[in-house]
Amino acid sequence: MGTKGSEAEDQHPMSGIHRLDLSARRQRLVDADMADPDELSVFDGAGLSAESADRMIENALGTFSLPAGIGVNLRINGVDRVAPMAIEEPSVVAAASHAAKLLRHGGGIEAHCSEPIVVGQVQLLDVPDPDRAERAIQAASLELLHLANQNHRRLTAAGGGARSLELRRLEPLGPDDPVGPMVVVHLQVDVRDAMGANVVNTMCETVAPRLEDLSGGRARLRILTNLCDHRTVTVRGRVPLDRLDRREAARGSDLAQGIVEASVFAERDPYRATTHNKGIMNGVDAVLVAAGQDWRAVEAGAHAYAARNGRYAALARWRVTGEYLHGEMTLPLAVGVVGGVVKVHPGVRTALRLGRVRTASDLAELAAAVGLAQNLGALRALAGDGIQAGHMRLHARNLAAEVGAVGSEIDAVSRAMAEARQYDRDAAQRLLNRLRNERAAP
Numbered sequence: 001m002g003t004k005g006s007e008a009e010d011q012h013p014m015s016g017i018h019r020l021d022l023s024a025r026r027q028r029l030v031d032a033d034m035a036d037p038d039e040l041s042v043f044d045g046a047g048l049s050a051e052s053a054d055r056m057i058e059n060a061l062g063t064f065s066l067p068a069g070i071g072v073n074l075r076i077n078g079v080d081r082v083a084p085m086a087i088e089e090p091s092v093v094a095a096a097s098h099a100a101k102l103l104r105h106g107g108g109i110e111a112h113c114s115e116p117i118v119v120g121q122v123q124l125l126d127v128p129d130p131d132r133a134e135r136a137i138q139a140a141s142l143e144l145l146h147l148a149n150q151n152h153r154r155l156t157a158a159g160g161g162a163r164s165l166e167l168r169r170l171e172p173l174g175p176d177d178p179v180g181p182m183v184v185v186h187l188q189v190d191v192r193d194a195m196g197a198n199v200v201n202t203m204c205e206t207v208a209p210r211l212e213d214l215s216g217g218r219a220r221l222r223i224l225t226n227l228c229d230h231r232t233v234t235v236r237g238r239v240p241l242d243r244l245d246r247r248e249a250a251r252g253s254d255l256a257q258g259i260v261e262a263s264v265f266a267e268r269d270p271y272r273a274t275t276h277n278k279g280i281m282n283g284v285d286a287v288l289v290a291a292g293q294d295w296r297a298v299e300a301g302a303h304a305y306a307a308r309n310g311r312y313a314a315l316a317r318w319r320v321t322g323e324y325l326h327g328e329m330t331l332p333l334a335v336g337v338v339g340g341v342v343k344v345h346p347g348v349r350t351a352l353r354l355g356r357v358r359t360a361s362d363l364a365e366l367a368a369a370v371g372l373a374q375n376l377g378a379l380r381a382l383a384g385d386g387i388q389a390g391h392m393r394l395h396a397r398n399l400a401a402e403v404g405a406v407g408s409e410i411d412a413v414s415r416a417m418a419e420a421r422q423y424d425r426d427a428a429q430r431l432l433n434r435l436r437n438e439r440a441a442p
């Protein structure tokens, strides 16, 4: 990673866009050659047509919108990137962008993906002799892998396909368990740039009858596992201590100590870890939603991974070493950039282009980097002034708009609410009336 840089060399091309209005913000992306002017109009709310929606799900009525924006200040593996984010919760984009800026001061975020291995499970029941069945399946593994790959020429030509088999034995949990022992076959598949559910499920269904022959049992479930512990992404970043506090460099060490204490709290306690990880997933999911991904699969996998050692724990951890606060996180992230919604949703295509996403790894690294930044943003706020001040400032903007403020009135009313520390509709209405009276006064 790089050394502490000057402000000027640390500038991200989209830095400061929160100060622009929406159309100037779009223009900035166009000027930076990151989007075409027409392309950004997909974010006017007409991204996916009702006809496409009707083909995608049953009983469709149309589509449903969320705010879409970009997280900025990210430098990932030495490259400046923006993160498309779709989310309803105020302050998530702001917090990720601010924390990404802090991480830039330490050289940016390093991200590394494992091979894209997704695992399918075939459940075998009533296996008369499990030891013999396991030996027979092992002996036939090449034949089984060949069978699994048979109808997936495109995937194998691209370097992917079924790679190996693993066998597991699941015994009854106790006297009340109504089902006998199971042999479970794990089929490990390199899915390249796909999310992998379709290909892996198909392969499991293809090999199941042969597994029944070999084991003498009967196959029941044939489906991927969302606990993708063979398809992970690891992200690391660091912040120079004297950059942690914008106003007072000397306060950085104290703030870093607070962040470490918050991290250790989540490492020790499942109650805190749940909220710690929820904050991480605020960032990860926002990217995944904008990129049209199955974020429920990633959520399920991430939380199961957080409990992999038998106790639910923090996904990201922070430590101080020397003059830096270091953060690190590994999580399973099965995403795909071929097929599915990526093909039909124009908003998703634009989001992927904005995020410079060409491969599944590009997307996984981006989502995980935002997750790490999000966690830093949350812990920094929680360990410092608390989270509510920032939340309430953004909430104030909504309240101002709700009571009828328009244009520059929104900022003026929300500022006045923050100064008065009053964040309710009545205060918004009162302050708007006062502002209008003042502006009308000669």
Ligand code: MEV
Pocket: 089, 275, 276, 277, 278, 279, 280, 282, 378, 379, 382, 387
């Ligand atoms: C709120 O959406 C997320 C946080 O609660 C995360 C955290 O507590 O670490 C702020």
